[in-house]
Amino acid sequence: MTAELDNDYAVRLSTEQVAQLAELLRGDGLRTLQFDTVKGRFAVTLGDASATPVTDAPAIGAETVCAGSVGEFLTSYPSRGEPLVRPGAEVAPGALLGLVRTGLVFAPVTLAADDPRPATLTRILVPAGTLVGYGTPLFEIQRH
Template sequence: MSAIDFSDPATIAFLTEALTAAGVDGLEISRPGGQLRIVVAGKDGARISSTGATPPAPGSASAVVRAPMAGRFCLEHPISATPQNLPRAVSDLDIVGFVAVGHILLPLRAGRSGVLTRLLAEPGALVGFGDPLFEIGLPS
């Protein structure tokens, strides 16, 4: 029996649709370094959540926001008309981008307060679980 590739966007989209069709409340997948949770929430569709920004290394003045799952990286919400300019100040709860899996958008939270300084992935690129997306400069 071969292992299921949980980093494949098509697999995640299939699981979400199958959970919804089966009337299942949700699914949680834990791996070393991350966790993925899909919760089916009635007529609002599915919510996907996972771990956020990587903690900074000791002595480091920056943190990296990593992809919590595989999908297409979106810098802005598809219906947003406001471009995201860098550098810009962010709080730990600010949404700094999205990972799209089919028609589902997973918001990416900064996870740390600081200055969003660098974009580490191209908007529209296919990203995998754990891929670096942003760098946040932390206050000293």
């Protein structure tokens, strides 16, 4: 079982409380419990912890930027602590948003340049360090 907290840790629960939630899910034959707060989303998922990366679902109709390859999702260069981009930032087409690391290879994740409009990065959907696959939504954006 995993408990996913959003990047601002808006939801704080003790491990006992998480375990209780998991017990409730199991009893009701459910797999996932998820709820939204002002600051983000909280999800408890039963079963194979790593079977599929637990991603924060993008808002309905929102545009997303997805991973193009398999690897570890990074929001900053490993040698620098500074994130490449933060939620709320304005980003230009072609801008580097994140990286997907596989071994020694760092594949860039960029804002598609086929749409010339800049955008605001509204949310990062996956915690840095998560194993992501082809097509995993990583960023939620809002075009201007």
